[in-house]
Amino acid sequence: MRRRQLLTLIGTAALGLSLAQQPTLVIYSGRGQSLVEPLVRQFQEETGIRVQVRYGTDAQILATLQEEGSRSPADLFWANTAGALGQAAAKGLLRPLGATLLKQPLAFVPTSQAWVPVTVRLRVLAYNPQRFKPEELPQSLLDLPRFAQEKGLLGRVGWTPTYSSFQDMVAGIIALHGEAKAREWLLAMKALNPKAYASNPAMLEAIRAGEIDLGSTNHYYVVRFRRAGYSLGLHHFKEGDVGNLALVTGAGILKTSKNLVAANRFLTHLLSAKGQQYFVGNVGEYPLVKGVVADANLLPLEEALKKSPRLDFEKLPLEQALKLLRELGIL
Amino acid sequence: MLQRRLSHFPGLLPFLVPALLTGGGVALPLLYLLLRALEAEGAALGEILFRPKNLELLGNTLGLLLGVLLLTTLLALPLAFLTTRTDLRGKRLLSVLLTLPLALPGYVGAYVLLAATGPGGLLPLPRPEGYWGALLVLSLLTYPYLFLSLRAAFLGLDPSLEEAARTLGLGPWRAFFQATFPQLLPALLSGYLVVGLHVLGDFGTVSLLRYETFSYAIYLQYNAAFDRVYAAWLALFLLGLTGGLLLLEGWLLRRPSLARTGKGAGRRARAIPLGPWAPLAYLLVLLPLLLALVLPFSALFHLASRFPREGFLGLGEAFLHSALAAGPAAFLAVGMALPLAYLAVRHPSPASRALERLAYLGYAIPPLAFALAWIFFSLRSLPFLYGTLPLLVLVLGFHFLAESLGPIRGALHQVPRRLEEAARTLGETPTGAFFRVTFPLLWRGAVAGGALAFIGAVKELPLTLLLAPMGYATLSTRVFSYTQEAMFAEAAPFALLIALLSAAFVGVLLWSERRF
Numbered sequence: 001m002r003r004r005q006l007l008t009l010i011g012t013a014a015l016g017l018s019l020a021q022q023p024t025l026v027i028y029s030g031r032g033q034s035l036v037e038p039l040v041r042q043f044q045e046e047t048g049i050r051v052q053v054r055y056g057t058d059a060q061i062l063a064t065l066q067e068e069g070s071r072s073p074a075d076l077f078w079a080n081t082a083g084a085l086g087q088a089a090a091k092g093l094l095r096p097l098g099a100t101l102l103k104q105p106l107a108f109v110p111t112s113q114a115w116v117p118v119t120v121r122l123r124v125l126a127y128n129p130q131r132f133k134p135e136e137l138p139q140s141l142l143d144l145p146r147f148a149q150e151k152g153l154l155g156r157v158g159w160t161p162t163y164s165s166f167q168d169m170v171a172g173i174i175a176l177h178g179e180a181k182a183r184e185w186l187l188a189m190k191a192l193n194p195k196a197y198a199s200n201p202a203m204l205e206a207i208r209a210g211e212i213d214l215g216s217t218n219h220y221y222v223v224r225f226r227r228a229g230y231s232l233g234l235h236h237f238k239e240g241d242v243g244n245l246a247l248v249t250g251a252g253i254l255k256t257s258k259n260l261v262a263a264n265r266f267l268t269h270l271l272s273a274k275g276q277q278y279f280v281g282n283v284g285e286y287p288l289v290k291g292v293v294a295d296a297n298l299l300p301l302e303e304a305l306k307k308s309p310r311l312d313f314e315k316l317p318l319e320q321a322l323k324l325l326r327e328l329g330i331l
Numbered sequence: 332m333l334q335r336r337l338s339h340f341p342g343l344l345p346f347l348v349p350a351l352l353t354g355g356g357v358a359l360p361l362l363y364l365l366l367r368a369l370e371a372e373g374a375a376l377g378e379i380l381f382r383p384k385n386l387e388l389l390g391n392t393l394g395l396l397l398g399v400l401l402l403t404t405l406l407a408l409p410l411a412f413l414t415t416r417t418d419l420r421g422k423r424l425l426s427v428l429l430t431l432p433l434a435l436p437g438y439v440g441a442y443v444l445l446a447a448t449g450p451g452g453l454l455p456l457p458r459p460e461g462y463w464g465a466l467l468v469l470s471l472l473t474y475p476y477l478f479l480s481l482r483a484a485f486l487g488l489d490p491s492l493e494e495a496a497r498t499l500g501l502g503p504w505r506a507f508f509q510a511t512f513p514q515l516l517p518a519l520l521s522g523y524l525v526v527g528l529h530v531l532g533d534f535g536t537v538s539l540l541r542y543e544t545f546s547y548a549i550y551l552q553y554n555a556a557f558d559r560v561y562a563a564w565l566a567l568f569l570l571g572l573t574g575g576l577l578l579l580e581g582w583l584l585r586r587p588s589l590a591r592t593g594k595g596a597g598r599r600a601r602a603i604p605l606g607p608w609a610p611l612a613y614l615l616v617l618l619p620l621l622l623a624l625v626l627p628f629s630a631l632f633h634l635a636s637r638f639p640r641e642g643f644l645g646l647g648e649a650f651l652h653s654a655l656a657a658g659p660a661a662f663l664a665v666g667m668a669l670p671l672a673y674l675a676v677r678h679p680s681p682a683s684r685a686l687e688r689l690a691y692l693g694y695a696i697p698p699l700a701f702a703l704a705w706i707f708f709s710l711r712s713l714p715f716l717y718g719t720l721p722l723l724v725l726v727l728g729f730h731f732l733a734e735s736l737g738p739i740r741g742a743l744h745q746v747p748r749r750l751e752e753a754a755r756t757l758g759e760t761p762t763g764a765f766f767r768v769t770f771p772l773l774w775r776g777a778v779a780g781g782a783l784a785f786i787g788a789v790k791e792l793p794l795t796l797l798l799a800p801m802g803y804a805t806l807s808t809r810v811f812s813y814t815q816e817a818m819f820a821e822a823a824p825f826a827l828l829i830a831l832l833s834a835a836f837v838g839v840l841l842w843s844e845r846r847f
Binding site for chain 1: 442551706711815816
């Protein structure tokens with residue numbers, strides 16, 4: 001019993017301490033702790049504003065925000081996906097942002113104006129550079145199965161059906177080309193007898209080890225691999241192709257925020273050259289503002305922003321995509 | 332009858348109040364699920380209830396449940412027998428090792444098996460997937476619960492029953508099945524219950540291995556479709572299934588008397604010589620050890636060896652945080668399980684049994700829903716508690732109380748009721764008798780229950796993520812945040828530490844069943 005009392009005491013003391021040091025900016029983050037922490041620390045040092053972060057998946061955070069309702073202590077929702085932010089906007093959790101903030105990103109500002117895009121990741125084709133020349137690779141994701149058939153790559157194509165960005169890409173095929181086309185593509189892929197990997201690094205490792213020859217992934221995984229000193233090919237399809245689908249991360253201010261000034265400052269920090277530089281340097285993502293020192297592994301920014309098809313990123317038909325994947329026995 | 336029960340009442344108050352409070356704590360999330368489920372409109376509701384998908388999910392879930400129960404029995408029953416009743420060498424060490432798979436969180440175990448097999452794996456085996464994969468992984472990760480509960484029963488057995496059966500001319504097999512097996516039934520059933528609840532509630536394994544059970548469907552609803560209403564309905568279906576399981580267990584366990592009645596002390600049974608069967612016995616022991624212990628741990632060590640050294644700073648802090656949440660939670664779980672088990676075993680009535688069953692039912696509520704329910708209620712009734720460590724401890728206690736119930740209930744069944752009655756005739760109140768006579772005999776069960784709850788709480792993820800104070804990183808949230816970014820080498824030391832910490836408590840578990 002003594003232990004429990006002691007613990008309650010510690011808890012209350014911690015609570016007291018946290019209450020004593022106002023104001024605190026509270027962030028609910030679907031982005032991983034390993035990515036977010038250094039940036040948050042940088043912000044704290046520069047501004048003197050205390051920041052507390054709750055981590056989880058986008059979906060968990062969204063559900064939490066809904067349960068908390070008007071009592072939520074959160075000021076900001078920082079998410080991995082435009083879909084989750086779109087949901088939050090649709091449920092009326094987010095407060096419209098000011099024009100000064102929304103002017104800053106070069107692209108992907110949502111019509112709802114309830115959140116601001118922070119970085120972009122692109123879907124790409126990772127391949128073994130010893131097996132293919134860049135110019136012989138297909139110009140569209142939809143041509144990938146035919147290309148693989150011609151090259152005799154049965155059992156030598158990888159994919160990650162359980163990974164959220166892959167599922168987003170399937171939803172992108174549905175949004176751009178209709179469900180029939182998506183079904184056709186998935187069946188053609190299945191006919192290649194592809195190897196399913198539980199994670200992107202595992203798939204890239206398999207490409208490096210020569211077990212398979214190519215697979216669709218997110219560009220920063222290839223960047224990370226190259227930074228670790230491995231050679232790996234990175235192929236972009238033609239401009240506007242769904243195989244280059246942009247995955248937008250972003251953040252919005254919650255209606256429950258009592259700390260608007262600090263929240264706005266944080267968003268400004270995310271979009272500042274310094275904040276954006278962090279994403280380029282440490283995470284290997286594409287920035288959304290000019291004036292950031294580019295990474296040799298990345299495309300020039302203007303070019304990168306033209307790669308992805310334009311569609312409503314807030315409303316990707318993800319559920320339809322999952323249903324289709326399950327129906328075809330891929331998930 | 333009623334009068335007799337009422338006359339007990341004042342003496343039972345110290346049990347009733349905490350039991351009712353506990354029941355309330357578990358019932359809250361049930362209420363929450365109903366609240367969410369009833370948000371569905373008429374037409375949508377019909378569509379939700381009569382989806383053909385639901386039947387498919389039910390079939391998958393039941394199929395997996397029965398498969399896992401069968402496979403864990405085939406593993407745990409002979410293993411428990413071999414390590415308690417025979418002259419197998421190194422019994423004690425083997426018991427510890429055989430229990431260790433408990434220490435692996437499901438999400439880690441499944442991930443490691445995926446990473447180690449199939450394309451690019453360490454082992455030239457096909458990758459476990461779908462039904463067979465889920466069956467294998469879940470059985471390997473949950474058989475220790477059954478193994479432990481059967482071991483405890485074997486150790487607490489009174490061999491004189493079996494010997495009496497033998498003197499009546501029964502052969503060794505018939506004597507075992509007619510005299511010993513009935514004594515094992517409660518242990519078997521409470522083990523089944525925990526294994527069953529694990530299978531029904533496990534998100535990590537089925538989502539990694541992509542086998543669509545109710546819990547995987549719930550996971551997808553929350554994560555991909557953001558649909559809390561359908562998720563709530565699925566959770567209610569799952570609870571219906573769990574309720575069925577509980578009723579079945581209660582009906583099978585018609586409380587045979589298991590305590591010794593004679594005077595004198597219980598003896599340990601003589602060890603049965605294995606003779607020519609020994610090699611086969613060792614093979615049976617080694618198989619699960621290789622798959623559920625050597626393989627995952629060596630994969631974890633291999634991953635952890637590639638870990639950048641500067642990250643070890645966070646390791647100590649996370650370890651402390653895990654211990655500070657799981658320790659008190661385990662303590663609380665035992666404190667709540669004791670009155671529930673006591674009332675259910677010593678004062679069986681529909682009400683006391685219902686309370687105990689409720690605790691089990693609460694365990695089957697998907698943790699994410701459990702967490703959301705507590706967010707919802709604590710903000711509305713105890714806002715000052717929201718986001719504090721005490722709330723996390725309380726909720727973990729409520730959730731893992733079911734893990735503590737089994738060993739405590741088992742121990743209580745083996746404490747002769749007459750001892751308590753003797754104390755009562757000497758003028759003790761039921762509570763006094765309990766603390767002076769029963770508890771000293773129970774405390775090993777309580778320690779075992781506490782250890783199980785502790786291991787569960789250290790491994791737990793969704794509740795901790797959503798209810799811990801902000802910035803309170805535990806071992807499991809660290810594993811989550813690294814695996815989220817596919818940084819497996821960085822996650823490995825934390826996963827390894829979870830496994831080692833749990834392993835230490837497995838030691839406590841086994842120590843608690845030693846008899847001096």
